[in-house]
Amino acid sequence: MERIAHRCRDLFKKVMVFAEARASRPGFVQDVTMAEPVKEYLGTVSGDESRVVCLLGKPTTRAVLLAKAVNYFLVGEVLKITAAGGFEDEVDACIGIGTATARTASVIQTATKRPEFADFSQQKARAHLLKLWGLIVPLTNDQRAGYGQTWTELAAIVSDAQTLAVDIFSLPLGYRMDFPQINDPFDPVTMVNRDSFIKGDPQALKNNGNRVGLAITPAIRIRELPGEESCLVYLAEVLLLPSPSGR
Numbered sequence: 001m002e003r004i005a006h007r008c009r010d011l012f013k014k015v016m017v018f019a020e021a022r023a024s025r026p027g028f029v030q031d032v033t034m035a036e037p038v039k040e041y042l043g044t045v046s047g048d049e050s051r052v053v054c055l056l057g058k059p060t061t062r063a064v065l066l067a068k069a070v071n072y073f074l075v076g077e078v079l080k081i082t083a084a085g086g087f088e089d090e091v092d093a094c095i096g097i098g099t100a101t102a103r104t105a106s107v108i109q110t111a112t113k114r115p116e117f118a119d120f121s122q123q124k125a126r127a128h129l130l131k132l133w134g135l136i137v138p139l140t141n142d143q144r145a146g147y148g149q150t151w152t153e154l155a156a157i158v159s160d161a162q163t164l165a166v167d168i169f170s171l172p173l174g175y176r177m178d179f180p181q182i183n184d185p186f187d188p189v190t191m192v193n194r195d196s197f198i199k200g201d202p203q204a205l206k207n208n209g210n211r212v213g214l215a216i217t218p219a220i221r222i223r224e225l226p227g228e229e230s231c232l233v234y235l236a237e238v239l240l241l242p243s244p245s246g247r
């Protein structure tokens with residue numbers, strides 16, 4: 001369990017390093033001319049379409065929004081029980097119920113030992129990469145026609161996530177990855193403040209009524225199957241909204 005938790009932390013750390021290095025500078029023209037699917041995706045990622053312009057307008061929050069855009073995709077599309085879906089009928093039959101079980105883990109683990117599984121998993125990762133690239137490339141500083149260093153770095157992240165997903169669901173463990181919602185009360189038990197402008201003692205931030213402005217990473221809970229109580233292994237990293245008191 002701890003090994004998986006460590007790999008999740010490492011993955012999200014890589015995403016933040018990527019975003020800080022590869023986020024483009026704010027630019028009004030480039031931002032207003034983004035394709036509609038990208039605008040819609042960023043609206044979903046931010047939790048409030050009206051805040052997208054503000055987040056894009058500052059270099060620090062632009063990088064954070066890029067990180068959230070990548071993380072949101074990884075959690076919603078890659079780090080899923082469907083990571084091994086499509087490989088063979090027995091795997092599909094097990095994951096068709098939509099929840100992790102000890103039986104599912106055993107079947108996926110057996111499938112991963114087949115010689116052709118590695119290529120199958122790589123093809124899955126590439127399909128995810130192409131989809132994610134189309135959603136986040138306008139936020140990056142590498143928008144050339146060809147695929148440059150930004151593409152290469154993002155490919156490594158997606159490949160790591162695909163491998164992690166397969167490994168996660170090869171074990172008899174249950175997982176929950178939840179992003180706090182905008183306006184959720186800040187909770188220092190399950191969240192870490194990553195805001196560059198609103199700082200302070202975590203308990204004081206809670207007492208002041210600060211709320212979530214953007215969840216960058218999810219909170220992750222893991223439990224042993226079947227039926228064990230879940231353990232919080234990763235705190236959600238968040239930006240904050242100003243407290244109602246203004247403190």
